[in-house]
Amino acid sequence: MLGKLITFEGIDGSGKSTMLALLRENAGLKNLGEIAFTREPTQNTLTGKAVYAAIECDVDPMAELFLFMADHAAHVAETVRPNIAAGKIVISDRYSDSRCAYQGATLDKTIPNALSFVKNLHAGWTIVPDLTFIFDLAPKDSVERVKNRGEKTKFEKIEFLTRVRENFMTLAKAEPERFVILDAKLPPAENEKIIVEKIKSIL
Numbered sequence: 670m671l672g673k674l675i676t677f678e679g680i681d682g683s684g685k686s687t688m689l690a691l692l693r694e695n696a697g698l699k700n701l702g703e704i705a706f707t708r709e710p711t712q713n714t715l716t717g718k719a720v721y722a723a724i725e726c727d728v729d730p731m732a733e734l735f736l737f738m739a740d741h742a743a744h745v746a747e748t749v750r751p752n753i754a755a756g757k758i759v760i761s762d763r764y765s766d767s768r769c770a771y772q773g774a775t776l777d778k779t780i781p782n783a784l785s786f787v788k789n790l791h792a793g794w795t796i797v798p799d800l801t802f803i804f805d806l807a808p809k810d811s812v813e814r815v816k817n818r819g820e821k822t823k824f825e826k827i828e829f830l831t832r833v834r835e836n837f838m839t840l841a842k843a844e845p846e847r848f849v850i851l852d853a854k855l856p857p858a859e860n861e862k863i864i865v866e867k868i869k870s871i872l
């Protein structure tokens with residue numbers, strides 16, 4: 670039997686990594702089956718390194734989109750598809766919706782309806798998640814949280830993250846059956862319970 674793909678999305682600092690660390694140790698989740706934790710951008714790969722190099726400089730936004738797309742293609746082929754085929758539950762920290770939301774924002778002024786353009790690039794070959802959690806947080810709170818983190822990227826600005834957050838909401842509205850919007854200000858343990866119950870309900 671094929672596995673399931675579950676993705677976690679949200680603006681920078683919305684609490685995805687914190688939650689995934691909790692979920693790795695969650696006994697209820699472990700009982701549900703074999704879980705493969707993964708992420709985008711991928712780590713220590715040719716494509717992932719290219720993406721992180723691009724994030725740190727002023728590369729053309731269309732060129733940057735295709736670097737993220739290349740990383741996604743490698744991720745789907747090398748990690749997501751084989752694990753799904755092996756019947757595992759794949760949990761990814763960021764996935765295609767990050768591209769739609771972030772590059773939908775960086776390409777805003779380059780092409781009309783950038784979000785749809787980016788979404789359409791995925792159609793027909795990628796694996797669509799069975800379930801996507803969005804950690805929803807006001808950009809001012811997100812910037813406050815990541816400020817203490819030290820590394821600052823060009824994306825971590827209130828105005829930009831406001832557009833990214835709107836794009837996440839547009840994506841969720843278009844596919845309400847796939848998305849669960851979480852209040853990222855709730856204590857992590859509360860969201861953890863909601864997440865585990867929801868995952869159980871789709872298995």
Ligand SMILES: Nc1ncnc2c1ncn2[C@@H]1O[C@H](COP(=O)(O)OP(=O)(O)O)[C@@H](O)[C@H]1O
Nearest residue numbers: 681682683684685686687814853854855856857
């Ligand atoms: N529910 C929460 N309430 C308050 N602070 C949180 C919460 N979740 C995470 N944080 C803090 O916010 C910061 C960013 O969280 P992180 O999990 O790294 O976000 P992301 O992976 O989405 O960028 C960290 O300092 C973390 O401790």
Ligand SMILES: Cc1cn([C@H]2C[C@H](O)[C@@H](COP(=O)(O)OP(=O)(O)O)O2)c(=O)[nH]c1=O
Nearest residue numbers: 681682709710737763764767768771772824
């Ligand atoms: C996967 C992905 C990430 N990003 C952005 C989100 C982050 O600002 C940055 C790096 O991702 P990540 O390392 O996941 O950052 P964080 O831990 O803050 O969530 O890349 C895109 O712009 N497009 C994408 O397709």
